Amino acid sequence: MVTLKELHKFAVEEAVKVDPRDDETIDKLLDRRKEKYEDMDEGPEKKRFDKDRLDNPYDDTKVLYGGDREISKVAVGVDVETQDLVLIDRLNERGSGISGAISHHPEGRGLANLHEVMKMQVDTLEQVGVSISQAEAIVRGRVDEVRRGVHSGNHPRSVRTAELLDLPYACFHTVADNHVNNYLESYVEEKDPERISDLLEVLLEIPEYEWALEYDLGPTIFNGDKKNRVGKVAYDMTGGTELSKKRLEKMAQSGVNTIIAMHMSKDQVKEAGKQNINVVAAGHISSDSIGLNLLLDKMVSEFDIDVVELSGFKRVSRL
Template sequence: MKLKEIYELAVKMGMESDPRGKEQVLKALEKEKKRYEKLSEKEKEEYDLENLTNPYSDTRVYLGDLEQEIHTALVGIDMEVGEVLLADRLTEKGTKIDLIITHHPEGSGIAKLYEVMHLQEDILHQLGVPINVAEGIMAPRIGEVKRGLMPLNHNRAIDAAKLLGFAFMSVHTPADNLVTTYLTNYFNEKKPETVGEVVDFLKELPEYKEATKIGAGPTIVVGAPERRCGKIFVDMTGGTSGSDEMFAKLSTTDVGTIVTMHISEKHKKEAEKHNINVVVAGHMASDSLGMNLWLDKLEENGIKVIATSGLIRVKR
């Protein structure tokens, strides 16, 4: 596969598994195109044209010729300078690495991570929160995340990869969409009745089974095993954690249990206050599941995948 085909496949699969539905995603792209047309010439010079065809600002090719044929990819959840050096060392030892793929974004992908958080507004609306309320509670949180990303050394790993001649890309929200949709369908099929059963069913999946062995598996952080789970909301996409105000809003809907990758203490306290059960499925395991669903397709197309940096590689 060519580098551009790998990238396009990630975007395509992300759109097809987007919780908003593909029609809504296409509407968002059309809206973005109209916004671009209204920009001044100076603003257009600064505009990332990928936004016109890719709705996920955290998924980008940072380095490499898009026409380059890729045979072997080194893939991990966090690919920093150490992992770039690992790619170079593997190449020196005879395993030539053509492409480094990180799940968590670098460069512009991390700098503009906040842009994908608007996805959460539509998800909350689907769950029964009025869209004006969803947008209202997300706006300050998106601003908070944007400001928090400003001081980062965004290009550190990319600069290292550039010096060593590696192609480098990230696949974030598409993979998170994949795991979100996969687990939503999984729970709809399994129909757990209690929070404990939610955890048990998660542990039947190999990524979570492996994570459990090292103490990083699914855990109930709010609620108890015997409590009825009610409607399950798989909250695993949209950039990063949303507004802590969502728990109050969700308590008026059918949502009884949230299954998430991780949760802050502030968010946990809000969940407790509003009697919403929370299962932390595990960060690396959940990210791995989402990436694996995409990586399987790469391997079907002849790409050799070498897993590292927290990626629990499981083939389906």
């Protein structure tokens, strides 16, 4: 048997293995947090400090309720919010026997701190050739914008629902997104598509993207032409949420020709047009499903758990 806390710890460890940053960068980040925590004055901030942050670099990946409870059947969804928790409780009334819920998109404290994981995008930008000072400037401004943006949310709502229903609850965000980012990077590099049309074709060989066609949500071109050459690719699948459109000019200057993203906002697509960067939107819910599936494959191999799919999540096993 495994507890929700143990599943969470396992997910964090596996995500570090496929993180775009190296281990040393992550260790340094955790060391800095520990020092800061030790230097904190006694008071309400220290009392309420989330000690999970001292070992877990992913602030959008949290146990939200019932960490010590044993999990045998877990409901997994892209968005598990109040209504989905009520659905799970309804299913349990009919005898489903679900013992816990995992949301991909962050909830509770995980959403309130989403901006923190965006800092890893300094590293992903640097990896495609953007200089560190430019990358830091782009990321810093956007982190603060997201921090202010999420501050108004009703984050205790879904957590309180889980408490009232007494249903163990967690969110696994960047830990899953790291998996899809890493997977797509090796997959596309290996297939080495020449034109955007070839890229779309190889993406459709991935079962989750083929499944997305059922909803007309398959991989699609947001900017560029299917005859364009793919060239140097940047992967936009992890790191919390989208950066500002300023990144695109810097990416173009560093030689990026194509971005493969889960999705992209209107402003960014417009800027990609100006910068002549091809944008392939692989699909949001399907890409999130790939990340969750890769992580779940590891989880079910290690622990005796069953998975129930809901809220947009499509389970595909690669075992």
